[in-house]
Amino acid sequence: MNSNSQLDLHPDAESLNAFAEQALPEGERGQVLAHLAACSRCRQVVYLAQEAASELEMSKAADFRPEMDRAAAYGFAAAMAAAPVMAAAIGPAGDRKPGKRSGWWSWGWRLAWVPTAVLTAIIGLAVFVHVRQVRPGFESGSKPFVVLPQSAPQQQAKATEPSPEGKAVAGFAQPATPPVTAKAPAEKARTATALAPSEALSAAAAPAATPPTAAVAMEMSSSELNEARSLPEAQRQAVAAQANAALFKQAAPGTGASSPERVVGANSFNAANAGATSTMHGTASRVQASRSVSAAALAPQSEMKSATLGSFEVTGKQLTEPTAEILAAHKAKTVVLPNGLRAVSIVTAQLHTLAIDRFGTLFLSQDSGGHWEPVTRQWSGRAVEVRIQESLNVNGTAAAGAKAGSAEGGSNGSSMDRAVAPPVMFEMVNDSDLVWVSTDGKTWNAK
Amino acid sequence: MQDFLRDFQAVSSLAYLEGVGITPSQSVDSTRTARISVLPGRIDPTLLEELWRDCDAAAYGLTRDEFTEILLRVGSLQGYGLASESARGAIPSRQQQGTFFRNLKLADLVLAQACANGKERAWEHFIALYQQPLMRAAIAITGSATLGSELADQLYAELYGLTTREGERRCPLESYRGRGSLIGWLRTTLAQRHVDHHRRTHRELLKDDMEEYDAPALDPEPAKAGGELAVLGKAIEEALGGRQAEERFLLAAYYLDGRTLFQIAQVLHVHEATVSRRLRRAIDDLRKQVLKSLQRFGLNRRAAEEALGTDPRDLDINLKKLLQSSQADAFQEKAAQ
Numbered sequence: 119m120n121s122n123s124q125l126d127l128h129p130d131a132e133s134l135n136a137f138a139e140q141a142l143p144e145g146e147r148g149q150v151l152a153h154l155a156a157c158s159r160c161r162q163v164v165y166l167a168q169e170a171a172s173e174l175e176m177s178k179a180a181d182f183r184p185e186m187d188r189a190a191a192y193g194f195a196a197a198m199a200a201a202p203v204m205a206a207a208i209g210p211a212g213d214r215k216p217g218k219r220s221g222w223w224s225w226g227w228r229l230a231w232v233p234t235a236v237l238t239a240i241i242g243l244a245v246f247v248h249v250r251q252v253r254p255g256f257e258s259g260s261k262p263f264v265v266l267p268q269s270a271p272q273q274q275a276k277a278t279e280p281s282p283e284g285k286a287v288a289g290f291a292q293p294a295t296p297p298v299t300a301k302a303p304a305e306k307a308r309t310a311t312a313l314a315p316s317e318a319l320s321a322a323a324a325p326a327a328t329p330p331t332a333a334v335a336m337e338m339s340s341s342e343l344n345e346a347r348s349l350p351e352a353q354r355q356a357v358a359a360q361a362n363a364a365l366f367k368q369a370a371p372g373t374g375a376s377s378p379e380r381v382v383g384a385n386s387f388n389a390a391n392a393g394a395t396s397t398m399h400g401t402a403s404r405v406q407a408s409r410s411v412s413a414a415a416l417a418p419q420s421e422m423k424s425a426t427l428g429s430f431e432v433t434g435k436q437l438t439e440p441t442a443e444i445l446a447a448h449k450a451k452t453v454v455l456p457n458g459l460r461a462v463s464i465v466t467a468q469l470h471t472l473a474i475d476r477f478g479t480l481f482l483s484q485d486s487g488g489h490w491e492p493v494t495r496q497w498s499g500r501a502v503e504v505r506i507q508e509s510l511n512v513n514g515t516a517a518a519g520a521k522a523g524s525a526e527g528g529s530n531g532s533s534m535d536r537a538v539a540p541p542v543m544f545e546m547v548n549d550s551d552l553v554w555v556s557t558d559g560k561t562w563n564a565k
Numbered sequence: 566m567q568d569f570l571r572d573f574q575a576v577s578s579l580a581y582l583e584g585v586g587i588t589p590s591q592s593v594d595s596t597r598t599a600r601i602s603v604l605p606g607r608i609d610p611t612l613l614e615e616l617w618r619d620c621d622a623a624a625y626g627l628t629r630d631e632f633t634e635i636l637l638r639v640g641s642l643q644g645y646g647l648a649s650e651s652a653r654g655a656i657p658s659r660q661q662q663g664t665f666f667r668n669l670k671l672a673d674l675v676l677a678q679a680c681a682n683g684k685e686r687a688w689e690h691f692i693a694l695y696q697q698p699l700m701r702a703a704i705a706i707t708g709s710a711t712l713g714s715e716l717a718d719q720l721y722a723e724l725y726g727l728t729t730r731e732g733e734r735r736c737p738l739e740s741y742r743g744r745g746s747l748i749g750w751l752r753t754t755l756a757q758r759h760v761d762h763h764r765r766t767h768r769e770l771l772k773d774d775m776e777e778y779d780a781p782a783l784d785p786e787p788a789k790a791g792g793e794l795a796v797l798g799k800a801i802e803e804a805l806g807g808r809q810a811e812e813r814f815l816l817a818a819y820y821l822d823g824r825t826l827f828q829i830a831q832v833l834h835v836h837e838a839t840v841s842r843r844l845r846r847a848i849d850d851l852r853k854q855v856l857k858s859l860q861r862f863g864l865n866r867r868a869a870e871e872a873l874g875t876d877p878r879d880l881d882i883n884l885k886k887l888l889q890s891s892q893a894d895a896f897q898e899k900a901a902q
Contacts, residue, residue, distance in 0.1 A: 131741075151811055167706075
């Protein structure tokens with residue numbers, strides 16, 4: 119050990135540096151350490167040299183940092199691109215100063231960016247894949263008709279099991295166009311199968327026929343379905359009848375014209391629904407399967423007699439408006455009357471809205487449901503239904519049709535207004551099937 | 566552009582030194598070459614060829630003979646890294662020589678020795694490689710750009726052989742033997758210069774201060790230490806004297822110098838947690854040792870423990886002196902030899 123290079127008896131710079139770099143043999147290291155323990159001057163030298171080394175390393179890292187910042191600022195795409203760039207940059211950085219030997223820590227700093235960039239790329243890819251997987255779900259919400267071709271036959275097969283009647287209905291549903299169904303409707307159809315065989319049939323047939331309305335009708339929540347199922351039979355029939363009537367009214371312009379784009383679906387309407395309040399005549403028409411979904415959802419216990427009604431041919435476009443009607447009818451069920459009860463039958467025409475609660479009390483609103491006033495009783499028995507009497511021309515045959523207020527809420531009148539303005543005549547039916555009529559909703563006369 | 570600036574700086578530095586009448590060739594002890602040539606031993610030719618190629622000595626303007634002499638000199642000074650004295654006397658085998666030289670920073674060593682030999686090309690390399698790091702290190706050590714550049718300039722002048730001793734120019738690079746890196750050696754040398762300068766100026770300032778201001782009032786004479794305090798002081802002296810070098814270093818660095826665990830860990834190349842653990846163990850051992858000594862001096866255990874709770878200000882001991890009184894005998898002995 120060279121001990122006399124300095125003013126006093128201290129290890130020289132060679133020994134101290136070798137000690138700091140752990141390049142001394144064990145014996146000499148012990149001697150230097152013993153000296154350091156006793157010599158504050160040499161300790162100070164070692165500390166200062168270490169601090170200077172740290173400063174140099176930090177300045178090297180600072181020189182390298184701008185490249186890193188740039189790479190970090192590029193975000194996901196740039197991080198992916200930066201990974202190989204950084205890996206390539208490490209080589210030249212090391213070659214730039216051949217005389218310098220940098221410590222492992224500086225390389226560790228640099229190499230840490232490579233896995234970071236790779237990790238960022240993986241995370242970004244995962245997010246991208248996730249978004250792509252989620253997006254069809256959103257699309258199915260807005261465009262419910264996009265979907266798996268296999269689902270329809272599967273649903274049909276499932277639907278045919280419960281009853282022979284269902285087989286007939288399902289067999290009736292022959293899609294004219296390749297069935298494209300969304301996952302969500304398919305799942306809802308599966309939910310519908312749990313309700314009742316007849317409902318299952320209807321729901322299963324819906325995606326096969328690719329109705330635009332089917333998905334809308336199936337957007338009803340299960341609670342709504344259960345509520346509808348709990349309604350009295352007559353009210354359910356009324357609901358179905360109203361839906362039927364609305365559908366027929368829309369389908370009327372298209373009768374007799376059979377075009378390739380028209381979709382023929384299974385007609386699962388209940389004859390009782392139609393027969394309860396209206397008589398349907400005309401050409402054999404087929405009601406689209408989607409109707410059956412909504413109708414079946416509203417009246418799950420109703421009997422399905424599909425072929426007996428005849429059929430319509432309606433386009434998907436024509437079906438959208440009645441579907442909105444039906445949907446609105448369901449929403450109207452939430453109408454609460456001044457006595458705190460919900461309306462069981464409600465009808466609207468020309469800003470006049472009439473509603474009956476479950477005790478037969480009639481209420482009139484002249485501002486589309488904003489304010490209600492009770493109507494003085496002028497009839498016998500218990501009012502069970504309120505409806506609008508109008509002329510309905512189906513297939514050129516004049517028939518008196520009545521659009522019944524839905525048990526769960528009546529039509530909102532929009533389709534009525536769009537119809538050819540017949541004189542509005544409100545009808546009220548009591549529990550003995552006697553009918554009273556009124557033009558203003560206040561004064562009622564026996565029919 | 567950077568290469569141009571680097572070359573320009575190197576040439577400027579050399580031109581400055583030559584302008585003041587100094588040339589690299591004159592800066593080295595002229596007798597050293599002759600001294601090297603008579604060094605005993607021989608390096609295996611194939612090993613020599615490998616080392617010559619590895620460290621690119623020709624680029625520094627060294628001849629093969631000069632290179633061989635440098636290796637022989639360094640090898641003989643360090644006994645080729647052989648541990649025992651008997652082994653040091655024997656001629657090392659090719660494998661031992663190879664192991665020894667490959668464990669050195671041979672490229673740095675050759676560059677430093679070539680600079681010390683006054684090779685101009687070596688100086689160009691040196692300035693290109695170490696000018697900026699040396700300046701940064703000097704600034705980091707002094708904490709000031711002005712002082713740092715001044716310190717670095719002084720070291721440059723010294724390295725270039727401007728200082729003379731006994732009529733001979735001395736180049737500090739001669740003392741570099743390649744065990745650590747050359748930049749580390751330069752940093753340590755800078756730190757030594759700075760600490761020495763600071764100590765000199767600090768003493769001068771103290772002296773000036775004492776002349777300028779009134780001497781502070783002396784502390785009142787401490788109360789006469791009782792028997793217990795005397796025993797305690799003696800026990801502490803004994804305990805500290807028996808500590809290992811590393812423990813004393815830890816205690817001194819942590820308690821006297823006020824260094825952090827991280828700084829100490831950097832010096833010892835261990836983790837901070839290791840330093841903390843060793844420090845705690847040293848304190849515990851020290852306490853036990855003091856307790857034992859106190860009991861040996863006649864105190865019972867309870868009294869010994871009470872004695873450990875004594876206010877340190879009542880003790881008439883100088884811990885700094887105690888820790889540093891055990892001077893590195895090895896250095897003194899070696900110096901005497």
